[in-house]
Amino acid sequence: MDRHHVIIIGAGIVGVSCAHQLSQRGSRITLIEAGPGPGVQGATAAGMGHIVVNDGDPEILKLCLRGREMWRQLLDENVGDRGYWNTGTLWLAEDEEQLHGLGGARDRLHSAGVDSHTLQAAELFDLEPALNRDLAGGLRIPHDGVVYAPKVTARLLSQTTEVETRFDTRVTRVGDGGVTLEDGTEMKADAVVIASGVSLLENLDREEDFSWKQKLKILPREGHLAITARGTGILRHHVVEAGYQKGAHGVVEEAIACAILPRPTDQLCLGSSRRPGRAGAVDPGVLKKVIDRCERFVPGVRRLPILRAWTGARAATVDGKPLIGPVPGWNRTWLAGGFEGLGITQAPAAAELLAQRIHAETCTLDAGPWDPGRMLVLSAGGRSD
Amino acid sequence: MTKAVRITVDGASLLAQEGQSLTAALMMAGVSAIRKSPTGEARGALCAMGSCHECRATVDGVRGVRTCLVPVKEGLRVEREMKLPRLPLEPSPGGEGGDSPQIIETGLAVIGAGPAGLAAACVAAELGMKVVIIDESMGPGGRIWSHRHDPPLAARNWLERAREAGVLKLQGYSVFSGQAGELDVARVTDGKRVRIRCQSMVVATGARERFLPFPGWTLPGVVGAGALQSLIKGGLNIDGRRVLVAGTGPLLLAVARLAKESGAEVILAEQSSLVDRSSLAIPLLLSPSRWKPARQLLKALGGMERYSSSWVTEARGGPALKEVVLRTPAGDRVMEVDGLAIGYGLIPETRMAAGLGCDVESTGTVRVDSLQQTSVPGIYCAGEPTGIAGCEAAIDEGLVAGIAAVGKTPKASLLARVRRHRFWGQALEDAHPLREELGKLAHGSEILCRCEDVTVGDVSExxxxxEARLIHRVGMGPCQGRVCESAALCQSLSGSDTIRPPWTVVPGENQDMSSAR
Known part of the structure; x- marks a missing residue:
């Protein structure tokens, strides 16, 4: 019982990645999950599963790159649903201005050592004949890929030793180094990791002053997705419109952007939308806008039979960066959340960073940009509901 | 009476009958395998009523059309989905914004044109309401009254009344999304969209068959019991064929009778025991109106090879069905057959009601009050979705729903009849308890989810x-779990599935009409 003991709240892809990393460092894990199993709740269950490097911010790019690298080591490539499927990403420009913008992205990626190249219209259509012929060009990032997150999460957990799982169990209070379960059970540990997505900061047992709550918070951002029937996988790359950064990750209150992801099952996953709030019922109006936007980039997708549609919520933060580090002012309770749309990509890197900090090792990446304490010194402004 | 027409299947020309169900036409031509499963197994029609999607093909260039719902006409082009060829994509008409759907404004929208839906539509229209009735099949009447030429006697009155009262029929359309006051529907053959705005609704979606997996249940030629009924009525000729009708419940008797009258050599196997079924004696005695039909049915079944307390443990063959193993009290019998029709009773089709937000009881029936009003104001439900009780119950519940939907009060005698029907429905169910062995027929590598080829072994832990859905992909195909969710294995899992639009998988929007006819 003297083993280093960590309680992890949340068995999504982030929580399970943390369990995996911590157990490799000798920790004994108790993994608590409100849902019935690993990887079947929240953004892990709802997300597209796109592994993508995002050049919008140099620090975020580093986290994405490390995440992508780790996924490719963790999972065999090109083995369909069982692993990492190397589709590559194609960012699509509607006009010369967007293509110029993608050129800038390529330069930033090159200086970070990331393989990528811009494509003129003709090269784009050679790669993906299904694309709309009026597009100006694109940016190809060949080593991006796709994972099927629920399965990958379940598999990662099955490969993690020294972990006790408690499914269908809710946490009602989190203190510094301890939790209370809904049945009143109190548990203590050397460390507590909260990885509960949009619920990240709920149940924290502390008296906060007003400014604390204003600055450190999770902003849920609902998205709609749909998937086509099998036999309709007419794309090889994940195709995303260049405006996606603005549309789905930025500060706009409500946005629709084309993001189409081929699945190893020969289906297409169609997205995306973004609006404030938690995941609610499927809104047929929003779904129609999403599919219409996809039609603009891949003419004919609207004619494909849709099998299912669903919603999910991304957990955004006020400054658009994840929270990876201790709860401000505490020593034994840690946060891993606020990844917005990049949680699946960044999960292994975030878990590695957190495990390194908990075990006081030298960190592979700079921990500073992600430390939740940064939020308390933020100047007024930033994003809000 | 029937006109011979030419259709093409994978480019080859073949003869069929006009108005015949396309599935029946394909089976008649020896094409029982209509698609390949994800792991490459040949598959054919299972339910023949639009639930299982196993009979889907590319019809006139439209991907994913359920052939069981398509009437044959001259020049129909069918491509079986054996290799899943890439679709040559062309821009959808209407550009980025798409065409706006046609809009129909009405007083009452009735979903389903079986006995309950027709009764509700007729009575509401006769009371002055503007009524639209939406139905997926080739023609009105539901399963029980489905027909190609002359409707059965019992249905004629209702079809006549519906015509006279000016009920607008949207035949061959699926409802796939909506809420109180609004429904989105799509044409089965080409995905053409229509939006219906209404003041009230009657959900009369009937029932679907309960399928229980067993070794060999995915072989083409193994169909549902009700499916055989639909296929015969849809123009499948089984004259001289040897057919085993197996499973449980009163539907088996009706199917066996129809198959015999259609010239087949029929073997009938009921899994429940005579002791179980004897519990029906008293309810039957108390229900004189059922005496004559019961006598006629028994007479029609006279001389048929029949087994009681017997069930199918395995179907063998490949690619098509060859023989069946029947477990009888006297031991296992291996029978060579041309077809197996198997059904383990009916399940209330509640998905549409659930999608509309209506409460569904833990027993799997839509909750209604004595006026058939669901938990959502303005949405009524009638017939099998409120509990399996048969045709007469469906008609009476439909009448109550139709009358209530126009704001009138049904007569006390009608309400009393509805209560009596419910009693009868329960007695029928109690007389056919499913034996436990049936839940354990499929093991290890046997298919559980036919859409995604998930095996029993995949979900054993x-x-x-x-978890079944997200990690193992059970029920993630086009049937959306309608077939596999009744398997004992799925029934033993905790939690439930959420119903989201599209409630039924329909062809994509705005099909290019130039390629369809």
């Missing part, structure tokens, strides 16, 4: 529906 999980506890919840969510």
């Amino acid at each position: 999980i506890s919840s529906i969510r």
